[in-house]
Each structure stands twice: as C-alpha cells, then as structure tokens.
Amino acid sequence: MTTSFNPPIRKLMGPGPSDVHPRVLGAMARPTIGHLDPEFSRMMEEIKDLLRYAFKTKNFLTIPVSGPGSVGMETCFVNLIEPGDKVIVCQNGAFGGRMKENVERCGGTPVMIFDDWGKPIDVKKVEDTLKNNSDSKALAFVHAETSTGVQSDAARICGLAKEYGVLSIVDAVTSLGGTPVLADDWNADAIYSGSQKCLSCMPGISPITISKRAADVIRSRNHKVQSWFMDLNLVMGYWSGEGSRAYHHTAPINSLYAIHEALVMLAEEGIEQAWERHAKMHRALRQGLEAMGLSLVVEKKYRLPQLNTVAIPEGVDESEVRAILLSRYNLEIGAGLGDLAGKVWRVGLMGQSSKEEHVTLFLSAMEDALLQQGAAIKTGVALPAARTVIQ
C-alpha cells in the first residue's frame, strides 16, 4: 500500500521554487477555516495591502490569483484582450513565447518583437513598433526572463506604452521581491508574478496588480471573458471588500495563509533591504564563478541578480553535473531552456535561497562536480573571492 511521502531536504537554487522558510511552511499547516469566515476575510484584506507594498502600488485591484504564475499570466490576457485586438508582444526568451500563445488563444493578433535569448528587449524596436501599430490594445513583455536571466527596462517600456495609449502587461514572475517592481512609478497596467520565486512561498499563488485604467477596460468589455474561473469581474465579487464577499470559487485557504506569512516576512525585512540582499549575493556568486573560471552569459548591466545563467564549460556533461549536485549535495539548480538548452545552467538566488550559505554551498559543490568532470577550473579560489563581497 502507498505510504506517506517524505521529501528529501533540498537547497533550491534553480529557477524556482526557492527555499521556503519554516515560518511559511508552518503557516500553511495551520488549521483550515472557511473561505467565507470573517476571520479569513480579515486576512484577505491584509494580503491585499501586503501585495500593494510588494508591488509599490496603490492599485485597488491587487490580489493573489488562485493558481500558479501561468494563471496570473492568463488572467491578465483573458481579461484585457478581446477577439480582434492587436497586441504587441516582446519575445526574448521562453515566457514571451507563452505570452504570444495567450494572445492567440484570446483571439487577438500578436505583433512580435524578437530579441535574442540572453539579450534584453530593445527599447528602440519597441518604440518603432508602437509608432507603426498605434491601434494596438496592449503591449506585453517580460520584465525578468526566467529562461535567460535577463532584466529589461520595464520603466521605459511601460512609459512608451502609456505615451502611445496602449495598455502594458508585465511578467514579473521572477522579479517581484528580488529587484524593484514599481507598478505605480512605471505606470504599468497589469503585472503578474508568482509565489515561489523571490517571495519564497510554495508554488500555487500568483499575485497580480491591475491599474485603474485597465480595470475600467475590463469592466467595459464587449465580450464575456472566455474563462469563467479567471473573469476578474466575477473574482472581484469575492476579493473586492471586507464583509461583502460573494462566493465565486473556493479560495485555496492554506496557500493564502502561506503567502500572507511570506509577505509579512518581506515587510519585516523591508523590500529595499531584500533587493539589496539579492544584489549582494549575486555579486558574491559572480566573483566566485569568475575566480573559478566560469562566466555568466548575460551582459553585466542586464543581469538578473536572482537568476544567473552560467555558461557550461567545454566538454562538461551538464546533466551529470546537475545529478551530482542533487544526489551528493541535495542541491537543485536548473537546466537551460529553449535556445539556451545544453548551453547554460540556471542558478537561482531567490528569496530565502539568496543567502551566503547558498552561495557557499553552490560554489563548493560546483567545484567538486566540475573536477569530477575533468573541467579546467581554478580550485580553492571561488570561496575567498565570494567572501570579499559578503564580508
């Protein structure tokens, strides 16, 4: 007979999930109460406020969607896009491609702007495309590409969208909590994220924030939203105000306990301090990697501190290295995706996984695994180099 599952204890340094703090695990295990319980209702209001803090926004429509980041993405598209709408989509990695899929499945027409995997979105191309497609409904792009470790200039891209009267849709799955996501300063119209990256909550919840302008667009649609579950006009009947919650779907109670606790921890640390910690651990990792003779594939000024794409040295079996890290050190890192498959490892320093102990374990374990693979690396220098940053 099948018995209880007891997972191994890993250090999670892939592209997400990241390590979940025992406080968050403990919060998730608190007794389940009803989704219409007045006490739960009170907690929902706190989550909305905490998310506004994380997104740096005053947007009323700021909620945790009941599903993984992909549901947050799809929620933004199905609510804002109607059949026949033209949508400019920037693609410089895997998740821009998923945005295109979403536009098409909403009956919209994507106008694509391509940049190479590992490069940021070219703002000049964005402006040119907006000029030639000012009849577009929206412009969608990925702020932090989890597939490549690249950060694009969200402030400028959202600013251009606003200038041309086009709604901006921003994927901040990997950035929220790790690098600045400034919904109001950017004038972004829709931003979605995930729970399991720099917020260090378990996967399954997708925070979103929607501007007043975008909320008005959703309210005055010509067609019903194609998804009943994701229709924000209905979802907001449940999330909009304390004391007047209309049942829509049964909220994932315990997952919401968990995201509440993760956001409380973020507020305790201070989001600016969290950004600084991510930046510092990234610098330490980079110093160590470079001392060892490894390199990051993304140009310095576009690197995401929380997601590092490390070039695989010549002659190394990349999957064997990952297997050594996992089986010997209980350390998970990620493989390359799409155009970068077989060329890079993805090393996450997200949320609770962005600490000196993670940098240290990773550099030490990687040195061992690469030596086992006969790679020509410098030994004994990575940790001292990393420590010069951390002090």
Add this chain to the structure above:
Amino acid sequence: MTTSFNPPIRKLMGPGPSDVHPRVLGAMARPTIGHLDPEFSRMMEEIKDLLRYAFKTKNFLTIPVSGPGSVGMETCFVNLIEPGDKVIVCQNGAFGGRMKENVERCGGTPVMIFDDWGKPIDVKKVEDTLKNNSDSKALAFVHAETSTGVQSDAARICGLAKEYGVLSIVDAVTSLGGTPVLADDWNADAIYSGSQKCLSCMPGISPITISKRAADVIRSRNHKVQSWFMDLNLVMGYWSGEGSRAYHHTAPINSLYAIHEALVMLAEEGIEQAWERHAKMHRALRQGLEAMGLSLVVEKKYRLPQLNTVAIPEGVDESEVRAILLSRYNLEIGAGLGDLAGKVWRVGLMGQSSKEEHVTLFLSAMEDALLQQGAAIKTGVALPAARTVIQ
C-alpha cells in the same frame, strides 16, 4: 505592522472545506522540493494511482489539476468543447448554471434541461433531449449538487449519453470519497472533483479523470484549447510519465503533498468503508434533526449523505443562527444558495467532518441556537435519537 495570521480552530460543517486532518496539514508543511525533482516525480505517479483508486477507474488520464474545483470544471469544458458544439446541460442547482456558463464561454451552444432546485435530474427528460439532439457533442450534469444536497443517477445518465454517442461530463466535486463515483462502471468520459470536500484536503486541487474516448477527442481537436494553462495536450507533457516530464507550469508542490496524504488516508480506510461512514453519519444526523422537529428538504432517496439541506423553521433568523454556531461553538455551517437562499442551511458531513463528534456538536449547538431564537423544537431528544444509529 501586519503580523502572522493565526486562524481560529473551527469545526467545518458547511459545504466545504471540511476539516483537514493533522496528517494532511503536516504533509503540506514538509519542505518544498522542485517540480522536476526525481523524488517528486515518483510521488506524482503515486497520486495518479491513488486517484484511479478513488475514481474507480483505469483511465490513464487521471490527474490532480493545479487549481480549485472550478478549474477542474473549466479544464473539462475547454478541452472537450469547441466553438459551434452543441452541449446538453442539466441544471438543478447552482453548479449546472456554472456548466452552462462554461459551454457558452467555449463558444458552444447549451441545450438546457431544467429541474427544480432540490430535485434530482429527471432521467426521462435527459433521454428525450438526447433523442432530439443526437448531434450534441456532450452532455454535462452534476452528480452531487452542493447547492441543494441532491444526488442524481449518474450511472443512468452516463449510460444514456453513451447510448446516443455523446460525451458525458460529470461534476463530482462533492461526491468523490463520500458516495460512489464509479468512472469505469458508469462509462463516464470526464469527471472532475475538488480536494476540500469528502477527500478532506485543503482547497486548491481538482482531481479529474478522462476516458480514452474523450482523450482521443482532445488530441484531435480542430481548434487549440482556448486556455493555455488548462490545455491537457500540454499539461500531459508534464503528468504523462515518470522520467520524461516536460515543464509546463510550476506544480503546486506542497498542495500535492497534501492531496497525496489525504488519498493515502482514504486508501487506508478503504473507500467502501468511507462511503459507509458517510451514510451512517447522515442517518444519525437525520434521526437527530427529525427528533428535534427539523426536516431535510430533499426527498429521502435523492439525499446526499455528505451535504444536508435543512429547512429553516418559521420565524428563525437563519444568519443569526449561523453566527451563534460560529462565535459560540466555532462551528461553521453553510447558508442556502440561489433558489434556496434564506430557506435552508447546508450542513456538511464530509470526509474528516463526518464523525460522531461532529453530529453531536452540531445537534447540541443547533438546539441551543434555535432555543435562543424562540423556535418551537423538541429539546433533549436529538442526541439520543442520533445515538440509536451510531451505537
């Protein structure tokens, strides 16, 4: 500053969520690992087997969808229905209405069969409608209506669908684990359920099972599934086989630990024993209610043991009664929905909430609350009556 949320300890006897066992809460709090971890992959296979046990099926396509029951529902509709398809929908409560919404949002045309709230689906009407609409793609109905406490004859309705060459889509959100759901015996094509009812897991996961015939229909669609997230052609790249998992979305790791544990507990008890326990606790509740002078609104042979709709006695403030139960006894029951709003309470005896201690607390607390409301009930007789059933 916002602090950790500590929920009150409730007894959950509404329409779901039901009480979650500490074993399941504990499983959920185990350390998060990656969604591509080989150990996680092994557990996914166990979940599929355990779900096949719960659904009484050999269907290959049997998985826990990453979202609440509404996502399970929508997953069935968006995958099976294409624009222009005609779909017969039986409505005898709230959730049949949600099915209609789903059909319409998929671009399908619903052919409605209405029965009163509180009555089962009229099988004769189903047959007549099938005769006159044999060009329909599917027939959708609710096995266990959570809004009314009625169980319909799923075996006969699925049998008729098969006879007329129409796919059957079955809502078993409230029945799975509480009363027999026999996917293979019924020849059902798509069944979806929820984690938070008779499986007594926390909300957020929706088990589904899809017949081979329906899986073939999904594979040979003319249009892409309108939802990227719910597209089973993509989802199955992740769930289909151990060792060859393609990333689709990040699975809700800890929620899957929890459903695994809840299903292990179901298997330990034995599903037939679980059905018997639900039936017995229902009989005890009914004896107690009737002794007190209260009545169930559903005709005896269509009653769902796990969801009891109790008629509100004349002159009683129903919301005040619920408030007394919640504030004084930490006991949650549900209000009426739709046509039954203000006329009934919904009293759940689901999963871990289907025990003698729940029946006893409910009858005792209800007696107190009704006396406070000046209702003309018989006192001191409910518990002895209930005990004659339980022994």
